Every structure is written in structure tokens, then in C-alpha cells.
Amino acid sequence: MTCGYLHDPQQTSELIDAEGWLHTGDLGQLDGDRYLTITGRKKDILITAGGKNVAPAEMEGLLKGIPGVGQAIVIGDAKPYLAALLTLDEEAVAGFAERFGVATADALSRSAPFRAWLHGEVEAQCNAHVARYQTIKRFDIVPTPFSVEGGELTPTMKIKRAEVVRKHADLIEQLYA
Numbered sequence: 001m002t003c004g005y006l007h008d009p010q011q012t013s014e015l016i017d018a019e020g021w022l023h024t025g026d027l028g029q030l031d032g033d034r035y036l037t038i039t040g041r042k043k044d045i046l047i048t049a050g051g052k053n054v055a056p057a058e059m060e061g062l063l064k065g066i067p068g069v070g071q072a073i074v075i076g077d078a079k080p081y082l083a084a085l086l087t088l089d090e091e092a093v094a095g096f097a098e099r100f101g102v103a104t105a106d107a108l109s110r111s112a113p114f115r116a117w118l119h120g121e122v123e124a125q126c127n128a129h130v131a132r133y134q135t136i137k138r139f140d141i142v143p144t145p146f147s148v149e150g151g152e153l154t155p156t157m158k159i160k161r162a163e164v165v166r167k168h169a170d171l172i173e174q175l176y177a
Contacts, residue, residue: 044161046077052133054082059134062126068092068118071146073164074136075172081137083175084122085168087145109141138175142168 004012056074063072070089076082127135146152
């Protein structure tokens, strides 16, 4: 427990309200046994054009569980539906390239059979497990993994959502064309 910020009553009042609740910015869900599971961050909430509030962390976790996917970022703030940018798992590329008859990661990312397979996996591994308004309607594959050097990751390997959206604005625009 914290008493607040040293010599900063304004920040302390933003952190701890009058009833003593600590406002961390995390989102959570209580289960039937009253265990709290952190489901995302309040600042990461996307609000779709339809007014639905969506915590992208759940879908991103499901997308990253798909074999061959390295990283995932869900987008859709003020948009009519959710979309995703995916990177390929560098360790799995060779096996998938061989399976789909291509030579490189770039060719794999453009391969129609691979993209069709990946679409099926998005449906089965992600969309089947979330509410309809949380489903990923479209996705695209970013040619290179997100990195600290590229500015898309923090030193602790968290995706910088705003930087990814800025760097890939053209690709995102195509997902909503």
C-alpha cells in the first residue's frame, strides 16, 4: 500500500480517491471465486465508431497464440470494426515457408494460401472466443517484427501502440478502405 506521492497532493488525490480506492489504470474482472484477473490498461481502451469500449489485450493475446504469429496489435479506435497488424514469428518462418511453398518471410506474408490459412486461424483461435464486437474483421502482416531499435517497442518489450499506428498508417488505412 502507498500513502501517495511525496509532496504532491494533486497527484496523490488522482491516485487515491476520497474513499481510499487506489486507481492504477488497470482493468480487471472478478471471477466467481472473487479472484481478480487484470485484463488490460484503461489507457489502451479502444472506442469503436459504434461506441463499444474494447480492451485489445485479450484479442492480442489470442492472436499471439496462433502458430506463426510473433506479435499482434489490435486497432480500431473510432473505426467501424477491429483490425490487426501481425508480425511473423521469425523462428517459425522457415517451416511455414516450406509448408506453403515459398522461399522467404516476405513471400510467405504475401502468399494467398498462407493468408487464407491464417484467416481461418484468426477465426478459430481468436474470433470464436470473444464477443461479436471484439472480433477481428481484417488483418495484415507487417514485413518486419516490431523492435526497440525501430521505435515500436519499449526497452521492456511492450508495444508502443501510437508509434506502430503512426509508422503503419498507410497499411492501416488500407484495412479500412
